[in-house]
Amino acid sequence: MIPMKISETSVAKIEEICREFDNDKGELINVLHKAQNAFGYLPEEVQKVVAQNLNTSLAQVYGVVSFYSFFTMVPKGRYPINICMGTACYVRGAERVLNEFKGLLKIKVGETTKDDKFSLSSLRCVGACGLAPVVLVGEKVYGRVTLDNVQEILDEYKETVPV
């Protein structure tokens, strides 16, 4: 058994989210979305409490979490990097840009660097096709990103003061 712990406030938060959806297991995806927004990610104990409240099994909750790439079980980095994989960006080389990020950060999509600084995810079209390929770091948008730009972008986030 995996020992799991969770704080009272977190439980209350999850209960509130589940209640908003009438504790209906048919709303699992929406509940998980809200929970991810609230916690930033979906750790095991959050999934367990969701399962209890919606009267479904932990395996089924995990089944959904593992199926959709927008759910994550690891906390995002301080600078979450999102790469648009929409059609326009894709044809203009988004995949190569993504691979460059993967190579430099030594992580896969959905993962976070060991120092919790960067995390990597992909997105559907973000509506800036004119700028394709598009990369977002947090809220900041980078357009027409080339392979050479990737290191430059990362360098912008040099932290001088340790956090």
Place this chain on the structure above:
Amino acid sequence: MDTINIKIDNKNFQVPKGATILDAAKSVGINIPTLCYLNLHDLNTINKPAGCRICVVEVKGRKNLVPACATECVAGMEILNQTVRVLNSRKTVLELILSDHPTDCLICTKNGHCDLQSMAMNLGIREIHYKGEQSHYIKDTSPAIIRDMDKCIVCRRCVTMCNDVQTVGALSAINRGFMSVVAPAFEMNLEDSPCTYCGQCVAVCPTAALTEVDHTNKVIRELANPKKTVVVQTAPAVRAALGEEFGYEPGTLVTGKMAAALRDLGFDYVFDTDFAADLTIMEESAELLDRITRHLNGDETVKLPMLTSCCPGWVNFFEQHFPEMKDIPSTARSPQQMFGSIAKTYFADKLGIKREDMVVVSIMPCLAKKYESQREEFATNGNPDVDYSLTTRELARLIKQANIDFDSIEPQDFDHPMGESSGAGVIFGTTGGVIEAAVRTAYEVFTKEKLHKVEFQQLRGMDWIRETTIDFNGTPIRIGIAHGLGNARKLLEEIRDGKSHYHAIEIMACPGGCIGGGGQPFHHGDTNILLARQKALYAADKAKVIRKSHENPAIQKLYREFLGSPMSKKAHELLHTQYFDKSNQVEITKD
């Protein structure tokens, strides 16, 4: 019944309205191959993800092929089941599945029993045209079940059994695309999940992705060890199913052949779990009467209804999912464990040997019993009461490996004294049987009168939940029966909510009871096989001279010589147990 007219391969047919193409075809004797689809008719269970697309057919006027298992017939539909396009499409689908599947059929546990293998044979696959990367997963070995997900074809039958029928929820389809597979949450090991080892996932898995832990080699080694006295017990449901492995019609009783084969295999004593089932009834019915009498005398602390406890899959279920109710089931151990405990005390004493020099092997229809035999509380100084619990399928493998000709072997009897049993013992193998056996004894003990009709039709059958009231000479005793853990859950929730009105409830984890256990020969979705096995057990009961557990002379002698009376101190020590909270709750901390 409303019917509609359709055409299959240009022939006219009348088929039931609302039927799928698959069912319609079947009703007129036309076979359409299926792989992911599973329909357990008599159990109202259906797995229809329309995922594999092996069952595709052409429908005139439709551009795309449609899956027959998930497409409803409409009047005038013209279906083509034999065209080159259909046949090629099925082959392509199968080749794609096979391109991500190991091809070690020759040395696979399911060799000869695998639906994927027979599909490849039937469709005449000689080459796999699609070469690609194969997905690899870690093999997960639990005390009873092995998960080898390299062999999973994601048909989701196991998910349907575990979630919809058993409501255990240990398994779910996870990930997507190439990496999709079936697993417990977070891909934890089955042992760490809420799995009950009921084995129903194994019973329906078309491939060797889910199989039992095989102990046949260990047993062969024990049999070859001259220092060990090896004792075997065979569960009631085994005799009604083992024959299927050797080509006999479902429902053929092979009790005598089985006993003879076990002797040929080298077991020193061939005994019967039915003996221990009679013993279970002595203890369980005494406990029930004790609770009922105290209740009638106004004792408010008495827990009623009493739940049976002879099914370890069910025990695991309430320990995991309803730990707050763990004092409601009877404390009587299962027949397997009662047997082991008596064999290694009473019988070992008779032989004058130490328990360490005795090996107890059981042949069970069950995977949960593999786990049960390994529970710490069923061992003395680390020596387990039951050393190895094999399935019916494993016994068949042993017999085949030993080159025993099952067909020509002459039936023999069980050995004395632990091979003697009543008809009550043998019906333990079917849903309804345990409680019927208990009623036969409890009635006579309670009313001090002879029971004239020992058969209780109202307790029999295959309905998921059954109930009846039996008149104990003026005292109405209300009885409930559930099989399949999802149905057990319903009765448990009633008890929890204070709505239950029963005195006693029988629960078996597997659909049909042990006849449908996770260790039985594969039924490949044909529930008629379960019905045939059930009938066989009732026939075996009828053929017995002694039909009531308390009239079994070997049992009477055991109490006289060794145990004293039911629920005595010694009986408690050797034949009863306690239950534990095994739920995995999250710990809630203050902020």
